[in-house]
Amino acid sequence: MADQPHFVIVGGGTAGWLAAFILSDKARRLKLDARVTVVESSKIPTVGVGEGSTAALRVLMQYFNLNELEFFRETGATFKLGIRHKDWRRIGHSYDGPIDDPHQVVKAPAGAPSDYLNVFCVAAGRKLQDMHLFGPLLEKKKSPYALKDDGTLVPLGPFHHAFHFDQARVGKFLKARAGNVNTIDATLSGIERDPETGYIRAVVLDDGTRLAGDFFVDATGFRKRIIVQELAAPWISYANELPVNRALPFWLDIKPGEEIANYTLAWALEAGWMWQIPTQERYGCGYVYSDAFKTPDEAKLEVERVLGHPIEVRDDIRFQIGRLATPWLGNCLAVGLSSSFLEPLEATSIHGSVVQLLLFADNYLKHPSEMTEADRVDYNRRFGRQVDDFRTFINTHYVTERDDTPFWRNVREERLHEETRQRLALWRKEMPRREHFPSFLGGLPHVETQLHYPVLDGLGLLDPAVARAEMARDPKLRQFARETYESLVREYRAAATKALGHAEFLRYVNGIA
Numbered sequence: 001m002a003d004q005p006h007f008v009i010v011g012g013g014t015a016g017w018l019a020a021f022i023l024s025d026k027a028r029r030l031k032l033d034a035r036v037t038v039v040e041s042s043k044i045p046t047v048g049v050g051e052g053s054t055a056a057l058r059v060l061m062q063y064f065n066l067n068e069l070e071f072f073r074e075t076g077a078t079f080k081l082g083i084r085h086k087d088w089r090r091i092g093h094s095y096d097g098p099i100d101d102p103h104q105v106v107k108a109p110a111g112a113p114s115d116y117l118n119v120f121c122v123a124a125g126r127k128l129q130d131m132h133l134f135g136p137l138l139e140k141k142k143s144p145y146a147l148k149d150d151g152t153l154v155p156l157g158p159f160h161h162a163f164h165f166d167q168a169r170v171g172k173f174l175k176a177r178a179g180n181v182n183t184i185d186a187t188l189s190g191i192e193r194d195p196e197t198g199y200i201r202a203v204v205l206d207d208g209t210r211l212a213g214d215f216f217v218d219a220t221g222f223r224k225r226i227i228v229q230e231l232a233a234p235w236i237s238y239a240n241e242l243p244v245n246r247a248l249p250f251w252l253d254i255k256p257g258e259e260i261a262n263y264t265l266a267w268a269l270e271a272g273w274m275w276q277i278p279t280q281e282r283y284g285c286g287y288v289y290s291d292a293f294k295t296p297d298e299a300k301l302e303v304e305r306v307l308g309h310p311i312e313v314r315d316d317i318r319f320q321i322g323r324l325a326t327p328w329l330g331n332c333l334a335v336g337l338s339s340s341f342l343e344p345l346e347a348t349s350i351h352g353s354v355v356q357l358l359l360f361a362d363n364y365l366k367h368p369s370e371m372t373e374a375d376r377v378d379y380n381r382r383f384g385r386q387v388d389d390f391r392t393f394i395n396t397h398y399v400t401e402r403d404d405t406p407f408w409r410n411v412r413e414e415r416l417h418e419e420t421r422q423r424l425a426l427w428r429k430e431m432p433r434r435e436h437f438p439s440f441l442g443g444l445p446h447v448e449t450q451l452h453y454p455v456l457d458g459l460g461l462l463d464p465a466v467a468r469a470e471m472a473r474d475p476k477l478r479q480f481a482r483e484t485y486e487s488l489v490r491e492y493r494a495a496a497t498k499a500l501g502h503a504e505f506l507r508y509v510n511g512i513a
Helices: 013-029 055-063 066-073 116-124 134-140 167-175 297-309 350-362 373-395 406-414 418-427 449-458 465-470 475-498 503-511
Strands: 006-010 035-040 076-079 082-086 093-097 146-147 153-157 162-167 182-185 188-195 200-205 211-212 215-218 233-238 248-251 264-268 272-278 283-287 323-326 332-334
Touching: 006 013, 013 035, 013 055, 013 167, 013 215, 013 350, 035 373, 055 066, 055 162, 055 350, 066 162, 066 465, 066 503, 076 503, 082 134, 082 449, 093 134, 093 449, 116 465, 116 475, 134 475, 162 167, 162 350, 283 297, 323 373, 350 373, 373 418, 373 449, 465 475
Parallel strands: 006 035, 006 215, 035 182, 082 264, 215 332
Antiparallel strands: 076 162, 082 093, 146 153, 188 200, 200 211, 233 323, 248 283, 264 272, 272 283
């Protein structure tokens, strides 16, 4: 192999350009003197139906010193401060899941258990979202910024927010700032493999060009063009636990002067749920449903009935929910939708891509000739556990009181994963703790109690008596938690009165008076 290793990323888009950013940066830090090439085709269309991130994307942007205001301007992005779940527990019931964590800003008393503020809320019957800065901001559709007298923005708190955006424009934003990354506008027609090792020696492009490399990244999305079509990596299905398999995407206009939501709406319907994700121009929407219970025509009619007006369907998306057993196979690493797909309920896709790429770069990136089978086994184990945790978290959303349609009755009776049942059985005896989620990602962000509490509480899956018993063991901590909760509620309600409206913030960013 050449002394200067060549990393070839097949597929652009968000996952491909995140890979280019992270791998080229880490290779430079390791003095690996690597070349990085992205092969992407301008001929492959995208459906801009909106996508949401987690705060992990903002952390990454800050790490790379990417300008957030430019990101808003160039991608049509809006704030995502949380998720509003409508009609999940039962029809007519909603709950919010803000993504900030108030435990970060309060110095806990010595020996206090993790998540003691959440435990207090459940014990006292208080709304969890009220002690979050993003709670009142979400209710009022405000931005997490205020405007100082001199006309500059000031953040209202230390918490990382997330974004909504048109995913195709995010790839272009990253591409424009990728630095020393080569690009080739082409599609893949095949690969060349070493007959002895099975490793990829080169990719063959649609014009017959042969592009040799030492390590290859499959970022081709649902097509899984290399990892499955060429290398036949095995697939682990989650179809039984996550019961939707089809999406009907469409757009909704934002009316002039209308305030823009700063949350993802996840609205449970008769055979699945509908997302509404705001960009600056429109809401990207879609009904994610099970075609075992509704035809596409029936799904369209249901959406039009609940919205009260006709829609124009943009596509008919069918998908397999699950993950690869071996996303790192030989000298090929699958990232993004090539490696796994879960229904888009908790924005796990881009979050997973960021974390998986950082995990790979921090622990396994070196000259490809030095990468070992032990490296691959370890990475694939960690990846598998991460996505399995995503699956269990999303499956927990389906533990509801609803039994009003055949779909929801089927979910209650047949679709709950054993791990979901085990965790809920544990949490009937004790409140969720960070210690219930073993660390395996080296400190990288993962789905732990911060995201679980609003969902578990919102669905009525936590027992206030258990929380009260835990609080009663330490009256001083209970008093501290009460005073802290009330102080945070006052502080954050006051902060929300100073916040710029969401649409007002976007006008400011875009230089519109």
